Amino acid sequence: MKASAINISDNIQFRLFLISAIVLLVYKLFISTPNSLVHMLISDLLILLTTAFLFLSLLGYFEKRKASPFSLIMNIGILNAFIFFLITFSDSFMSLLFENVNERINNPSIASVLVTLVYLMLIVGFITYVMVTLRHLFFLRQSNTQQVYFVTMLVFFMLASLTAPYLNETKFAFICDTFLIVSVLLMVINSIRISWIAFIVKKEKIALLVLSIVIAILFIVNLNNSGDGTLHNNLLGSFAPSVSEFVNIVMLYGAIYFSVLFFTTLFHIPTAEAFDRKAEEVSSLQYFSKLITQVLDFKELAETVTDITTRVGSADASWIIWKDDEFAPIANKNIGFVDSEHISKFILKKIKWDELTDSAFLKLTDLENNHELSQPYKIAAVSPLKSHGDVKGLLVAVRKGDKKFSDEDKNAIATFSDYASVSIENSRLLEESIEKERLEKELDVAREIQKKILPEKNPEYDELEISSVFIPAFEVGGDYYDFFELSKSKLGFVIADVSGKGISAAFIMAEVKGIFESLAKTFLSPKEILIRANDILKHTLDTRTFVSAAYGIIDLEKQQMKLARAGHCPVLLLRGDTAQPVKPSGIGLGLSDEKQFEENLDEMTLMLKENDTIVLYTDGITEAKNENMEDFGEKYFTEILLENSRKAVDEISRKVIKEVSMFSHNHMQYDDITLVILKWKQKIKIDGDKEWQNSAPQL
Amino acid sequence: MAEFSTSIVGKGNVSVINLSGYLDAHTAPTLENNFTELIDQNQFKIVVNFTDLAYISSAGLGVFMAYIEKIRDNKGDIKLASMNDKVFNIFDLLGFPLLYEIFGTEEEAIKKFIESDGIGTK
DSSP: HHHHHHHHHHHHHHHHHHHHHHHHHHHHHHHHOOOHHHHHHHHHHHHHHHHHHHHHHHHHHHHHSSOHHHHHHHHHHHHHHHHHHHHHHHHHHHHHHHHHHHHHHOOHHHHHHHHHHHHHOOOOOOOOHHHHHHHHHHHTTTOGGHHHHHHHHHHHHHHHHHHHHHHHTTHHHHHHHHHHHHHHHHHHHHHSSOGGGSSHHHHHHHHHHHHHHHHHHHHHHHHHHTTTTSSSHHHHHOOOOOHHHHHHHHHHHHHHHHHHHHHHHHHHHHHHHHHHHHHHHHHHHHHHHHHHOOOOOOOHHHHHHHHHHHHHHHEEEEEEEEESSSSEEEEESSSOOHHHHHHHHHHHSSOOOGGOOSSSEEEGHHHHHTGGGGSSSOOEEEEEEEEETTTEEEEEEEEEESSSOOOHHHHHHHHHHHHHHHHHHHHHHHHHHHHHHHHHHHHHHHHHHHHHHOSSSSSOOOOEEEEEEOOOOSOOOOOOEEEOOOOOOEEEEEEEESOHHHHHHHHHHHHHHHHHHHHEEEEEEEEHHHHHHHHHHHHHHHOOEEEEEEEEEEEEETEEEEEEEEOOOOEEEEEEEEEEEEEOOOOOOOSSSSSHHHTTTEEEEEEEOOEEEEEEOOOHTOOBBOOOOOOOHHHHHOOOHHHHHHHHHHHHHHHHHHHHHTTTTTOOOSSSSEEEEEEEEEOOOHHHHHHHHHOOOOO | OOEEEEEEETTTEEEEEEEEEETTTTHHHHHHHHHHHHHTTTOEEEEEEEEEEEEOOOOHHHHHHHHHHHHTTTOOOOEEEOOOOOHHHHHTTTHHHHHHHEEESHHHHHHHHHHHHHHOOO
């Protein structure tokens, strides 16, 4: 929106300029009585208007681009050169076109008016451009409140140039003289406000010094050339006298401005170096404080630190001695590894790593085999990089020549090493937290796998009440339980615990599920199934990993349960007021070879009685810990089970879980908790009913 | 988490690893390093003393499984000694007594090594 608005107003100014130029042309062509005062005034006003419109449209063009002071000054220089050529060669050029130039001035033909107008427009164009550029220079690094000075100056320029041709040789000459004097005063005032010079670097200042004097001289030469008696003066004096005056005034302003600029620059040069250094420090610190939040990569950060160290400390090379397994130079800047390692060894010999609290300076001339260095490094500044009060690394900056590190350099390096310490620490913390996040993500995946592996719901039988609870630990523990509805009257169940934790345990769980899923369908004896499972797992698991499991089959017809156990917690049978651990012998899966496993594996068969309650669990319950690191324990577990054994299975589970969580509420749950409870409901032994029950839909 | 530490004591040609504290997935690497160290030194007759061990997790048990094969291939053994009831119970549930010789005291375990050496040389 704004851009297009500027464009339109730009166009309007430019159109106005064109219109006034054309009017001027028409006026000049048809009314050519040079000595009539009124006509002269009208033509001057027309030229003034044209100049003003040109100024405004150039202004709009300038606003849009961000020019550096240097390009502006170069612009002025080039324009001045043009003006110089224009003025110098106008004489010979005009002579080529017209036989008697001075005659033509007094008696203009159409051709001469046209040529003069083109000449005028060129001069006006250049001068306006110079003025706009000077205005831009004036406003560089200047507050807008100064605008009034500049505008006032412009107004006086106009007044002086308009009045001079008409009043100069009358008794009112003092008026135009006053305007001129005020103009000159304003020029001087406006010329001493050069604030942008402080912000350019030393090299540029020196270039500026040369440029400003050359341009100042050009202005003076142009001013001199456009004086009385030259063709330029004659031409403009008769055609547009105020323009001639205006050109002189602008030339004067330019001469004053650039002379002042020259001296200002001259006085700035001695302090330029200090100023440059300060500016460098400021910009480096800004750059670095940005990096503190940006750098994710330690290596990148270290590179930046050494890069900036060479700049703020005016050093020839820099690196960091970092202690990983051993001391090694890292992030070498402007120095080879061999040299930096050589110097690092010397530094570590001279400086006690842990005791360095401040920057230290070492003469490298003391270095043995100094001549072996590829560069004649003479002095080293060593600063500690600390975090949590410990020295983590040393920041080294070295110099080649005989120039010592100045106090400013020392301060800069010391300050900088403090900054570097902070950001290196940040970078390390960030790395740690990223690692932590990665682990948490991994655990999320593990928990997700676990959730998918465990049965969504319990099977339903008239003769069995089933309840299952699973509470995952933060670090996935590898608990697994499952039911297999083998036939209408047979239910297989398994509970297992993979050794280890985390994502590896979750993957093994998935494998174990696959093994039991397939074995349960093929074999109808718990012992057989566990033997096969051991065969498979012995070959697939790594030596240190194993799985404890208990596998059972309940035959609803025969009212019996067969159970085999491979290293798992005993299965508890609650019958009446007693709790018996059912613990047939067996080694954990994946621990022993086929023969040994088979020889030591027993299978038990249990006849079920009404309200027999079978409790399967993992050690997450019995090994749940309180704040004193005491176990929940089998004894307490059994007590709670017995107290509640007459209740429904869900109620029993709830009670146990409630007790476990109360017991360990001050301690993190370290392992998965799995609790599966099956309760046998005696079915009525009527033949007809039996038939009916077995065919009942299982919902 | 709770602390875990080990110490290795040489007794004749038998090395004794004393365990103390909590042995779980996080502390297991310490014990693993002990075993690698002994194997590197060709010390294959190892007794592990559990007197000061408060707790062992399944990952802790796994450490013994990781090295037993190599040690037995080199005519050595890992013998376990002086477990408290709780720790023994964990070993027992998993059937470790069938896989490892477990002794009441460290001395008995060392004696067993010496006896079998004697049989070996005869």
